[in-house]
Amino acid sequence: MSDVVLSVKNLSVEFATEDGSVHAVDNVSYEVKRGKTLAIVGESGSGKSVSSLAVMGLIKSSNATISGEVHFGGQELVGIDPEEVRKLRGLKMAMIFQDPLSALHPFYTIGEQLIEAIQVHEKVSNSEAAQRVKIMLDRVGIASAEQRMDEYPHQLSGGMRQRVMIAMALINSPELLIADEPTTALDVTVQAQILELLRDLQKEFGTAIVLITHDLGVVADMADDVMVMYGGQAVEQSPVRELFYTPQMPYTWGLLASIPQMHTDSLKLDPIPGTPPSLINLPAGCVFAPRCAHRNSVPDGLCLTTRPELTTVSSEHAARCHLSVEQRSEIRISRNIGKVD
Amino acid sequence: MFPYIIRRFMLMIFMLFVLSVVTFLLFNAVPTDPAMLTCGKTCTPQIVEANRIRLGLDQPLPVQYFEWIKGIFVGRTYGSGTQTFECHAPCLGYSFKNGEEVTVMIKQALPVTVYLALGAFVLWMIFGIASGIYAANRKGKWQDRGIMAITLIGYSLPVFLIGLMLLLFVIVRANWLPYPDYVSPLENPIQFFQTMILPWISLAILYAAYYTRLTRSQMLETMSEDYIRTARAKGLPEKRVVRKHAFRAGLTPIVTSAGMDLAGLLGGAVITEYVFSLPGLGRLAIDAVKDYDLPTITATTLVAATFIIIANIVVDILYAAIDPRVRLS
Amino acid sequence: MSTPILRVRDLQKYFPVTKGTFVKKQVGNVRAVDGLSFDVMPGETLGLVGESGCGKSTAGRSMLRLLEPTAGSVEFDGRDLLAMGKRELVRTRREMQMIFQDPYSSLNPRHTVGSIIGAPFEVQGVKPEGSVREAVQSLMERVGLNPEHYNRYPNEFSGGQRQRIGIARAIALKPKLIVCDEPVSALDVSIQAQVLNLLDDIQKEFGIAYVFVAHDLSVVRHISDRVAVMYLGKIMELTTRDQLYTAPLHPYTHALLSAVPIADPDRERARERIILNGDLPSPSNPPSGCVFNTRCWKATDRCRTEVPLLREISTGHQIACHFPEDKSAQGQSTVSGADFTSH
Ligand SMILES: Nc1ncnc2c1ncn2[C@@H]1O[C@H](COP(=O)(O)OP(=O)(O)O)[C@@H](O)[C@H]1O
Ligand SMILES: Nc1ncnc2c1ncn2[C@@H]1O[C@H](COP(=O)(O)OP(=O)(O)O)[C@@H](O)[C@H]1O
Ligand code: SF4
Ligand code: SF4
Numbered sequence A: 001m002s003d004v005v006l007s008v009k010n011l012s013v014e015f016a017t018e019d020g021s022v023h024a025v026d027n028v029s030y031e032v033k034r035g036k037t038l039a040i041v042g043e044s045g046s047g048k049s050v051s052s053l054a055v056m057g058l059i060k061s062s063n064a065t066i067s068g069e070v071h072f073g074g075q076e077l078v079g080i081d082p083e084e085v086r087k088l089r090g091l092k093m094a095m096i097f098q099d100p101l102s103a104l105h106p107f108y109t110i111g112e113q114l115i116e117a118i119q120v121h122e123k124v125s126n127s128e129a130a131q132r133v134k135i136m137l138d139r140v141g142i143a144s145a146e147q148r149m150d151e152y153p154h155q156l157s158g159g160m161r162q163r164v165m166i167a168m169a170l171i172n173s174p175e176l177l178i179a180d181e182p183t184t185a186l187d188v189t190v191q192a193q194i195l196e197l198l199r200d201l202q203k204e205f206g207t208a209i210v211l212i213t214h215d216l217g218v219v220a221d222m223a224d225d226v227m228v229m230y231g232g233q234a235v236e237q238s239p240v241r242e243l244f245y246t247p248q249m250p251y252t253w254g255l256l257a258s259i260p261q262m263h264t265d266s267l268k269l270d271p272i273p274g275t276p277p278s279l280i281n282l283p284a285g286c287v288f289a290p291r292c293a294h295r296n297s298v299p300d301g302l303c304l305t306t307r308p309e310l311t312t313v314s315s316e317h318a319a320r321c322h323l324s325v326e327q328r329s330e331i332r333i334s335r336n337i338g339k340v341d
Numbered sequence B: 001m002f003p004y005i006i007r008r009f010m011l012m013i014f015m016l017f018v019l020s021v022v023t024f025l026l027f028n029a030v031p032t033d034p035a036m037l038t039c040g041k042t043c044t045p046q047i048v049e050a051n052r053i054r055l056g057l058d059q060p061l062p063v064q065y066f067e068w069i070k071g072i073f074v075g076r077t078y079g080s081g082t083q084t085f086e087c088h089a090p091c092l093g094y095s096f097k098n099g100e101e102v103t104v105m106i107k108q109a110l111p112v113t114v115y116l117a118l119g120a121f122v123l124w125m126i127f128g129i130a131s132g133i134y135a136a137n138r139k140g141k142w143q144d145r146g147i148m149a150i151t152l153i154g155y156s157l158p159v160f161l162i163g164l165m166l167l168l169f170v171i172v173r174a175n176w177l178p179y180p181d182y183v184s185p186l187e188n189p190i191q192f193f194q195t196m197i198l199p200w201i202s203l204a205i206l207y208a209a210y211y212t213r214l215t216r217s218q219m220l221e222t223m224s225e226d227y228i229r230t231a232r233a234k235g236l237p238e239k240r241v242v243r244k245h246a247f248r249a250g251l252t253p254i255v256t257s258a259g260m261d262l263a264g265l266l267g268g269a270v271i272t273e274y275v276f277s278l279p280g281l282g283r284l285a286i287d288a289v290k291d292y293d294l295p296t297i298t299a300t301t302l303v304a305a306t307f308i309i310i311a312n313i314v315v316d317i318l319y320a321a322i323d324p325r326v327r328l329s
Numbered sequence C: 001m002s003t004p005i006l007r008v009r010d011l012q013k014y015f016p017v018t019k020g021t022f023v024k025k026q027v028g029n030v031r032a033v034d035g036l037s038f039d040v041m042p043g044e045t046l047g048l049v050g051e052s053g054c055g056k057s058t059a060g061r062s063m064l065r066l067l068e069p070t071a072g073s074v075e076f077d078g079r080d081l082l083a084m085g086k087r088e089l090v091r092t093r094r095e096m097q098m099i100f101q102d103p104y105s106s107l108n109p110r111h112t113v114g115s116i117i118g119a120p121f122e123v124q125g126v127k128p129e130g131s132v133r134e135a136v137q138s139l140m141e142r143v144g145l146n147p148e149h150y151n152r153y154p155n156e157f158s159g160g161q162r163q164r165i166g167i168a169r170a171i172a173l174k175p176k177l178i179v180c181d182e183p184v185s186a187l188d189v190s191i192q193a194q195v196l197n198l199l200d201d202i203q204k205e206f207g208i209a210y211v212f213v214a215h216d217l218s219v220v221r222h223i224s225d226r227v228a229v230m231y232l233g234k235i236m237e238l239t240t241r242d243q244l245y246t247a248p249l250h251p252y253t254h255a256l257l258s259a260v261p262i263a264d265p266d267r268e269r270a271r272e273r274i275i276l277n278g279d280l281p282s283p284s285n286p287p288s289g290c291v292f293n294t295r296c297w298k299a300t301d302r303c304r305t306e307v308p309l310l311r312e313i314s315t316g317h318q319i320a321c322h323f324p325e326d327k328s329a330q331g332q333s334t335v336s337g338a339d340f341t342s343h
């Protein structure tokens, strides 16, 4: 099974603001296959949400310019009639968000909101829609679904609300689910429940998932492929094992070295100095250069003058860095990052 | 929901009680002796004393208060023996300046103010909300900027200026309408409308400007809520998103404002009533202040404040009807 | 053995639940903190970990008497904190400080960084060597802020820098104890590591004891010497870091640790997981007996009726459970009867 559900090519999103133009997403390309999960990982403000909202056609602000290609379901979505994209939303592609309380309408019952999700796309009677909603709520693990349908979002717990969001997203069996930090607002025990649920549902429906997160543990748990974003760019893309075991660029190393690990003996943290860049005045060279400890290992000050291209290391693994492949493995081994034998 | 309404009503009764005490004390707290005010230029201490006893002003304060409240519910009789006169329920006192029961005066003035306030309310709500939504949907475009500029003007013009200008141009210069002369709509509906149309418009302009801005900012705020993004992510057409999801949520603060503004006007739209010579509550109150007609001042204050209290409760109940979080907690 | 810097016994903080329009009638209690007992030694870090709403912040505030505890006793450096009068309490406060989670709301936006960090000197009437300004600037330098930014306002700083400002303020008077309430939870991972390292260094340098409150188990593991696991206002397990993380004896600790995904795909996917069912019960109506019994896979009738007391099961290892986990069975990935999935 290698059918590509979503293919994004050179996607860029720019916002014109008073302070200048914000390059929120800069030339990002990726693919997601049926039944597979792509994790997009990065710190806040790195463009994770904007890149996915652009795919969904959900960037409505008039100051935004979107360019590039988004192939989905045999169509090119960038530049077509927004009405065509709207018809796909909720039917073929769906999205869930970080904070399920604010993502559900406070004035409508759970039942009303889910029934609406069916009826936008399909002419079915209220009772039939309600029946389907009940089955779906059962499926996502909501006890006494029938009763819950008459309740309002504020009457449910955080975990339950996220289950409702998942039910709503998957009720029309979409091919693609974009989950934007779906467990960030939840406790670990509830996070474990939700991740388990997503995994099960993915198996059952063959949904392709784009999972946005800043938690590398969640990535290790869920992802097939990973895209690391920094300053609006994809700085490293690879299958999940390679990303954790042979990461190829300093920002990814920095991320791996700065998380307190549950399983390693080493208790030392090796943080990345400095702060993430402003997306208005991106540096001319490598976006990571101001914080990179290895920029002096690259000759001619190239890191400060020339933007590195995304270059491939193996067929599925690419990174944006001027360091040579040999230099990378030396540094990685000396810093004891990834798998070092 | 039902217990909530009951609780609100209990609160309302309590607030009305507090209000009555405060107004009553206001009446008694004035530096001048109320009895003094009851007799004109040819005053002698004997008349004042006689009036004091006749009005029950010689009684201790709690007794006076009780008599006053009793008067509101069952009416009261002033004086004793042969020198009595009847003040029918709801008795709000007797105006010596006008030689009339205050209640009678209020009964005449109230409908004028109610017609004025309701007419203007309907106008400004329709125009304010419609143009607010329209502007929000075209945020940043020329339509939006145009509407915002117009509302800024409408909002900053004093109401008497709008009224006087309308009066000047429409009636005095163009002669499109006769001079305002209030009659009851039951008596002469055409003359009623001819009289009311300009007051309605001049009041509504001010409020419509405000409600356009309020609606616009509410809609814009709601449109940036997460649940609106969810509604779009479901594939709802934009019209449905605005009408079903955004409007209801953005409505709540508008309901509050509308309730309070309407209630405020029901207590008397002083300036408009003056400009257009409408014999409403606001005019009654101002005239009473000019004449130092204490019973009438007290009564109009009581009526105006009662409207505010009732509006408060109605708004609370509407809130609960709109927002389940209020209803169910 | 040295004496503890902080000795907490049976600490309780209840928030009344009221009802009624005119007369507020108390209809119950939120048992936010319900009987905590522990010691904190000078210079050590005690981690306080648990899911949100389990009472960590309330506990942190109550032990500094920033909230008045409902019952219990708190001894700070041998002195009874709860018996102190206002004056003495204020004087004692210079030795115990707090750092908050939200670097945005915990700093007054209208004060300059200099006056925020210098405030403790003024409040306590302490004259530092040299001028206050010099003292503040050396503190700023110590926490990694540019001393030249003395006159800037909090909104000119990033989240991580604001947290440094909070730390500088807390260490200004060289306290003996700092309660850190989720100090890194609002920060991005790369910044989080910077702040954790700073807290580490400062502790080593000044010998300050920390009570480190957090919901993130890996952060707590990183910084703590000993860890207390809380659930519904009570301590479930309290022991050294290594014991807690390698051989937890309380079912809740076990489940909690198992819920944290490991940043290593092979190990993460190979390991056995315990997935707890349901949600946290309401602290205003906690389950009878063991508070964890509604979600515990080992619960029996005894658990539903008899409250398990926090007892020392081996030296320095306290747990509150009638049926502790089998120590020998751990380390391997199998847990009898614990392979729960949610569905
Ligand atoms: N409508 C907008 N106008 C201007 N800038 C925006 C807008 N939406 C997002 N941004 C900017 O785009 C950048 C990327 O944001 P986002 O994708 O939300 O980050 P992430 O999800 O990775 O935290 C941020 O710097 C944000 O400020
Ligand atoms: N001021 C308060 N009034 C009433 N209840 C409170 C108050 N502060 C906290 N609580 C309740 O106490 C419990 C514990 O809260 P908290 O200490 O903030 O937990 P944590 O820090 O572990 O997330 C929660 O159920 C919370 O709702
Ligand atoms: S290109 Fe240079 S600055 Fe950028 S990550 Fe590689 S070494 Fe560092
Ligand atoms: S006492 Fe019983 S319910 Fe509580 S944790 Fe132990 S086994 Fe589980």
Ligand SMILES: [Mg+2]
Binding pocket: A048, A049, A050, A180
């Ligand atoms: Mg985001």
Ligand SMILES: [Mg+2]
Binding pocket: C056, C057, C058, C182
């Ligand atoms: Mg807390």
